[in-house]
Amino acid sequence: MDDGLYQIWVYLSTTPLLGLTVTLVAYQTGMWIYTRAGLHPLLNPVLIAVVLLVGLLMVTGTEYRTYFDGAQFVHFMLGPATVALAVPLYQQFQKVRRSFALILVAVLSGSATAALSAIGVAWALGASRETLLSLAPKSVTAPIAMGIAEATGGVPSLTAVLVILTGILGAVLGTWTLNALRIKDWRARGLAMGTASHGIGTARALQVNEVAGAFASLAMGLNGLATAILLPLILGLIF
Amino acid sequence: MTLGFITWLLVFQLLGEVISKGLDLPLPGPVVGMALLFLGLVFRGELPDGLKDTAGGLLKHLSLLFVPAGVGVMMHLHLLKDEWQPISAALVVSTVLTIAVSALVMVGLSKLFGSDPKGGDMTDG
Numbered sequence: 001m002d003d004g005l006y007q008i009w010v011y012l013s014t015t016p017l018l019g020l021t022v023t024l025v026a027y028q029t030g031m032w033i034y035t036r037a038g039l040h041p042l043l044n045p046v047l048i049a050v051v052l053l054v055g056l057l058m059v060t061g062t063e064y065r066t067y068f069d070g071a072q073f074v075h076f077m078l079g080p081a082t083v084a085l086a087v088p089l090y091q092q093f094q095k096v097r098r099s100f101a102l103i104l105v106a107v108l109s110g111s112a113t114a115a116l117s118a119i120g121v122a123w124a125l126g127a128s129r130e131t132l133l134s135l136a137p138k139s140v141t142a143p144i145a146m147g148i149a150e151a152t153g154g155v156p157s158l159t160a161v162l163v164i165l166t167g168i169l170g171a172v173l174g175t176w177t178l179n180a181l182r183i184k185d186w187r188a189r190g191l192a193m194g195t196a197s198h199g200i201g202t203a204r205a206l207q208v209n210e211v212a213g214a215f216a217s218l219a220m221g222l223n224g225l226a227t228a229i230l231l232p233l234i235l236g237l238i239f
Numbered sequence: 240m241t242l243g244f245i246t247w248l249l250v251f252q253l254l255g256e257v258i259s260k261g262l263d264l265p266l267p268g269p270v271v272g273m274a275l276l277f278l279g280l281v282f283r284g285e286l287p288d289g290l291k292d293t294a295g296g297l298l299k300h301l302s303l304l305f306v307p308a309g310v311g312v313m314m315h316l317h318l319l320k321d322e323w324q325p326i327s328a329a330l331v332v333s334t335v336l337t338i339a340v341s342a343l344v345m346v347g348l349s350k351l352f353g354s355d356p357k358g359g360d361m362t363d364g
Contacts, residue, residue, distance in 0.1 A: 019307075027303045046302045050309040057313060064314055071307035078304045080248040080297060082269035083255070086276035087294035090286060093277075102348040110341030118333035125325035131318055135329055139337055142305040147267025157311030158318060162330065164309070169334045177335050183342045185349065192342035196334050199301065219341070225274060232265035 013062060019070020026052045041171035041204060047164050082143040089221035092214055103191065107219050110195035111226040114139035115234060129239075134158040136235065137227055138166045141198040144224040152235055163198065170197020171204040186211040194219030244293035251276045 012018045029052060030045030037043045057067055068075070096103060118135045127135070133154035137145040142163045149159035174193050183189055190212030193201035198220045206213030255272025258264070264271065280286055312319070319326065 023306055024303075027306055046306060046309060049303075049306045050312065053306070053310045054313045057310070064311055067310065068307060071310070074304055075307040077297065078308075079252045079269045079272075080245065081301055081304055082267075083248045083251045083272040083276055084294035084297045086251075086273045086280065087286065087291060088298065089273075089277055090280040091291075093281070102345065102352060105348060106341050106345035109344045110337050113340040114333055114337040117336045118329045121332045122322075122325040122329035125328055127322050127325035127329070128318070131322050131326060134318075135326065138330065139334070141301075142309075143301070144267065144270055144273075146305065146308055147270055151265050151267055155315055155318070157308050158315045160305050160309040161312045161319075162326070166330055166334055169330055170338065173331075173335055174338055177338045178342055181339055181342065183346060185346055188342045188345035188349070191345050192338040195341040196337035225270065228266050228270045 013060075013066060016070035016073065019067045020073055021070075022053065022056060022067075023049075023071045023074055026056075039203075039207070041168050041200060044164055044168055044200065047161075047168070050161065050164075078143045078146075082147070085141070085144075085221055085224065088217055089225075092218035092221070095214060096218060103215075103218065104222065106188075106191055107195050107222045108226055108230075110192065110219070111139070111223050111230060112234070114196060114223075115227065115231055119238065130155055131158070133235070135162055136231055138162040139196050139198065140224050140227045141220055144228060145198075148228050148231055152232055164200070167197045167200025170201040174201060174204065175208075187215045190215030191219040195223045198223070241289045241293060244287075244290045247290065248272075248276075248293070248297075251279075 026049040027045065030048035033048055034040070034043050034045040053067070056062075057064065093100065115136045118138060119132050122132055122135055133152055134149055134156075136152070136154065137148040137159060140148065140163070142160050145159050145163045146156040148154075149156045170193060174189075174197065178189050178192065183192075186209045190202075190205045190209070193205040193212070194216030197204075202213065202216035202220050205216035251272040252269050253272075254275060255270065256268030258275075259266050259268040259271045
């Protein structure tokens, strides 16, 4: 690099502008690829953006701290966005009021299964405590899951990646699992997708059937709340 | 997206943080804020259009918002590298099991309580 360019790089790498801009560019690139690929779950836009950014930071030898100084402006909006999840939750709740108790029990059983089975399998195969705590909320939508990880001693950024991987797995394996069990009820199919694999599963359910999409969306919101309340109690009993 | 409703979201988040820290709850502040807003809407019995639009605008790009935190995984790549086997086994088993259990419980309960399997009362409105 010649000296002039190097001076510009030194200047830019100390301002928030660069971190913010590369975050948006990486996300748009991810969205572009995802849309081009016909919304295939394996080409998740967030995963693409994260891989691109981690690669960029490593190649340029930039520290995560430096990047986050800029990207924190995007990160800050997670809080109000989490609060805003109350709106779709309320909209779906209105539609299923009369059957709400059944739905709640089904989501609670899914919520407990998700956390306990993930902890159990990883523990049996020798995962560290840090990993176990980061895995526990992986079926919950990322903004809530990261908050839970932070409150329970996990690693929020590891949780974010595990959440995305869980979403992709649910979207890819969900139809196969539900068909193998001969579940034909669209409500149950949607509810299962939303409970196990949050927004990514919900998007998949919506592509297939409208009723399934609505139930997935409701289940995703409920599972977020349920896991936030139950997981600290479950972890308290185990650890 | 209106400024007024953005302010309401921040007020609920702030309330959530205060309650969560004040009562020393293990719940994240924004989740408490979400629960409060949900209860508020249930009691009010109606969703203001402006709030619907503001929330919709914010949630449309929800996945962008967790990119910066996700990049932080670069500080923990050693965990993924050393423990990829227990992690991938846990993710696959737990995801399939969770889908199976929640779908079966939902179907079982619907049969027990005689609710229409095609949707019926649960999908209208």
